[in-house]
Amino acid sequence: MIRKLISLWAKYEKWVTLVLVALAVLFPVISGFNRYVVNIGVMAGIYAILTLSLNMMTGYTGVVTLGHAAFYGLGAYAAGILNWRLGLNVPLTFIAAMVVSGLFGLLLGLTTLQLSGRYLTIVTLSFCEIIRILLINLEWLTRGPLGITNIKKANLFGFVFNTATKNYYLVLAMVLLSVFIVHRVMNSRTGRAIIALKNDETAASSMSVNVFAYKLRAFCISSAIAGLAGALYAHYIGYIDPNSFGFTQSIQILSMGILGGLGNIFGSIFGAVSLSVLPELLRSIGLEDFRQVIYGVLLALLVLIRPMGIFGKINLRHRRLQDSLQLAGEGEEAEA
Amino acid sequence: MLLQQLINGITLGATYALATVGFSLVYGVLELANFANGAFYILGAYFAMVLYASMGMNFAVSLALALAGTGILGAAMDAGLLRPIRSKGGTRTSMMISTLGVGTAITNLIIVLFGSETKRFPDAFGGKRLEFASAVVTYKQLFTILLCIVVMVVLSILVYRTKLGRAMRAISQNPVAARLMGIDTNTVILLTFFIGTMCAALSGTVVSMYLGSLDTTMYSSVNIKMFASAILGGVGSLPGAVLGGMILGMLETFVSGYISTAYKDVFSFAILILVLLFRPAGLLGQRTIKKV
Numbered sequence: 001m002i003r004k005l006i007s008l009w010a011k012y013e014k015w016v017t018l019v020l021v022a023l024a025v026l027f028p029v030i031s032g033f034n035r036y037v038v039n040i041g042v043m044a045g046i047y048a049i050l051t052l053s054l055n056m057m058t059g060y061t062g063v064v065t066l067g068h069a070a071f072y073g074l075g076a077y078a079a080g081i082l083n084w085r086l087g088l089n090v091p092l093t094f095i096a097a098m099v100v101s102g103l104f105g106l107l108l109g110l111t112t113l114q115l116s117g118r119y120l121t122i123v124t125l126s127f128c129e130i131i132r133i134l135l136i137n138l139e140w141l142t143r144g145p146l147g148i149t150n151i152k153k154a155n156l157f158g159f160v161f162n163t164a165t166k167n168y169y170l171v172l173a174m175v176l177l178s179v180f181i182v183h184r185v186m187n188s189r190t191g192r193a194i195i196a197l198k199n200d201e202t203a204a205s206s207m208s209v210n211v212f213a214y215k216l217r218a219f220c221i222s223s224a225i226a227g228l229a230g231a232l233y234a235h236y237i238g239y240i241d242p243n244s245f246g247f248t249q250s251i252q253i254l255s256m257g258i259l260g261g262l263g264n265i266f267g268s269i270f271g272a273v274s275l276s277v278l279p280e281l282l283r284s285i286g287l288e289d290f291r292q293v294i295y296g297v298l299l300a301l302l303v304l305i306r307p308m309g310i311f312g313k314i315n316l317r318h319r320r321l322q323d324s325l326q327l328a329g330e331g332e333e334a335e336a
Numbered sequence: 337m338l339l340q341q342l343i344n345g346i347t348l349g350a351t352y353a354l355a356t357v358g359f360s361l362v363y364g365v366l367e368l369a370n371f372a373n374g375a376f377y378i379l380g381a382y383f384a385m386v387l388y389a390s391m392g393m394n395f396a397v398s399l400a401l402a403l404a405g406t407g408i409l410g411a412a413m414d415a416g417l418l419r420p421i422r423s424k425g426g427t428r429t430s431m432m433i434s435t436l437g438v439g440t441a442i443t444n445l446i447i448v449l450f451g452s453e454t455k456r457f458p459d460a461f462g463g464k465r466l467e468f469a470s471a472v473v474t475y476k477q478l479f480t481i482l483l484c485i486v487v488m489v490v491l492s493i494l495v496y497r498t499k500l501g502r503a504m505r506a507i508s509q510n511p512v513a514a515r516l517m518g519i520d521t522n523t524v525i526l527l528t529f530f531i532g533t534m535c536a537a538l539s540g541t542v543v544s545m546y547l548g549s550l551d552t553t554m555y556s557s558v559n560i561k562m563f564a565s566a567i568l569g570g571v572g573s574l575p576g577a578v579l580g581g582m583i584l585g586m587l588e589t590f591v592s593g594y595i596s597t598a599y600k601d602v603f604s605f606a607i608l609i610l611v612l613l614f615r616p617a618g619l620l621g622q623r624t625i626k627k628v
Contacts, residue, residue, distance in 0.1 A: 058429075064429050064432075111609075111613065112609065112612070112613065115612060115613075115616055116616065118367065118369075118567075118571070119567065119612050119616055121369070122563055122564060122567045122608070122612070123609055123612060125560060125563065125564075126564065126605035126606075126608050126609055127605075127609075129560060129601060129605050130601075130602050130605050130606065133598070133599065133601050133602050134602065136598070137598045137599065246556065247556045247559070247560060248556060251371075251436055254429075254433070255433055255436065255437075258429055258430060258433045259433070262429075289448050290444075290448060291444075292440060292441075292443075292444035292447075293440075293441050293444045293445050293448060294441075295437075295440060295441075295444075296436075296437045296438065296439070296440030296441030296442070296443075296444060297437065297441045298437070299433060299434075299436065299437030299440065300417050300433075300434045300437030300438050300441070301437075303421060303426070303430045303431075303433045303434045303437070304417055304420055304421060304434065307421045307424050307425070307426025307427070307430040308426065308430070309430075
């Protein structure tokens with residue numbers, strides 16, 4: 001049954017994608033421009049961007065990161081500070097957020113990427129804590145625990161994104177941009193090298209793949225995309241504080257990535273959307289108090305049912321190839 | 337001043353060390369960062385507090401009951417959630433997410449049941465203290481340090497001198513080979529979780545009594561500190577876990593005493609990263625050579 005569904009999906013992959021994109025575009029209309037519902041959509045979109053970028057770091061290069069919120073926060077603060085101090089707005093704040101997060105990614109990667117997997121995990125975790133403490137204590141720059149308030153809504157050459165729906169389309173555009181970037185990078189020479197080194201680092205490096213350089217590139221691009229998500233968040237919510245970018249958020253992003261299935265773009269988006277919607281769903285059926293308890297239990301149960309993530313280990317191209325081989329085999333039998 | 341800082345540093349280090357040994361035990365055997373440990377740490381403390389402070393039981397009895405209860409929950413987590421993931425060929429990351437789920441559920445259940453405000457934990461020694469040479473040592477500090485030493489000795493004997501310990505070390509080296517040698521790996525792992533979780537509950541209770549209070553916001557910071565000191569000292573090494581915890585505790589006390597309270601954690605984490613850069617396996621960890 002599931003196998004058949006996957007085959008169907010593999011056969012009509014383009015159409016499925018098109019329908020899903022159309023649904024995403026029409027989502028505010030379907031919800032009847034309900035502000036609360038569209039707002040959930042915006043947050044789901046921001047988490048989708050974060051999970052996509054985490055997917056690049058964890059899913060493709062195999063670095064399990066517990067500090068992704070650091071890059072998210074750096075991007076948010078870069079945009080927030082530039083807007084608050086200099087009154088800059090959208091194209092510039094987005095670019096600045098990506099550059100700042102990307103540079104910190106480069107810095108962290110350059111110094112620590114030579115470490116092996118589990119040590120890198122603790123390094124990312126430490127990095128996230130260091131950034132959070134710095135954000136709290138560098139009060140002259142960040143206003144410390146008070147956070148930065150009154151960040152202006154995104155304003156693109158005079159067009160103000162002042163409603164939830166407008167922001168939704170801005171975020172959706174950025175999700176599609178991130179999908180495009182991750183897809184392009186992963187299907188390029190860099191991407192093939194990265195996948196090769198994830199499967200077997202030793203073999204890849206003996207095939208003269210420069211492991212370090214490729215890992216570093218993926219690490220940088222990934223942190224830059226996380227920074228973009230931060231800038232979107234800062235402009236949308238209008239208020240940022242250091243505790244929105246700590247261990248809890250890092251865990252949340254990682255859970256979304258694992259739940260959707262690592263190394264899979266569709267899975268990342270699915271994981272992000274479902275885990276963003278779930279708490280709101282629990283709230284709406286009157287389980288407000290037990291929301292986090294049920295969230296935890298469901299998280300544990302979902303990995304129990306599918307440890308690889310919901311869309312992990314599903315490779316549509318492979319499926320298509322297998323199906324076409326099977327068809328060819330049946331055709332020959334019929335002729336004979 | 338210096339002497340007092342030293343005493344406080346050792347106590348803080350002892351509490352970190354206590355929390356870390358449980359984490360490190362599981363990490364050593366499965367290479368799994370068990371983030372439910374932070375929740376068991378808080379759960380153990382709440383258990384003990386309810387039995388001791390609210391129901392008026394003897395401190396030793398309530399501590400024992402709290403440890404046993406939490407330990408059983410830890411073992412149940414392994415049997416019910418983690419073992420099936422392992423048998424389905426799930427990765428360590430999947431198991432880690434599972435422990436995060438358990439941790440979130442337990443911590444928030446405590447909030448639902450007890451509220452999120454800080455609770456007072458009474459001093460079982462009635463605030464008694466020793467004074468000498470301008471420094472003060474409270475009985476609970478002594479108790480914390482002594483307990484740390486006792487737990488260390490017991491665990492060292494367990495891991496390095498018993499059959500169970502040998503089985504644990506065998507699994508950590510090579511789980512498949514260990515199973516082929518007739519080791520009942522699932523039972524050994526279950527017992528490891530039982531013992532590790534008890535250590536978490538023990539440290540949670542002792543720390544809450546030392547600080548005089550407990551609350552659920554400790555969850556993240558406990559997890560981070562445990563993970564950091566386990567890696568700093570050396571993965572899966574018991575003396576390493578104690579050393580890592582001690583270094584972090586000392587660093588924090590001295591940095592906040594002499595340099596800056598706000599940046600104490602920045603120092604700890606920066607030193608952790610530096611140590612890893614020069615000794616990737618941690619201070620007492622053994623470097624494994626990667627074979628093809």
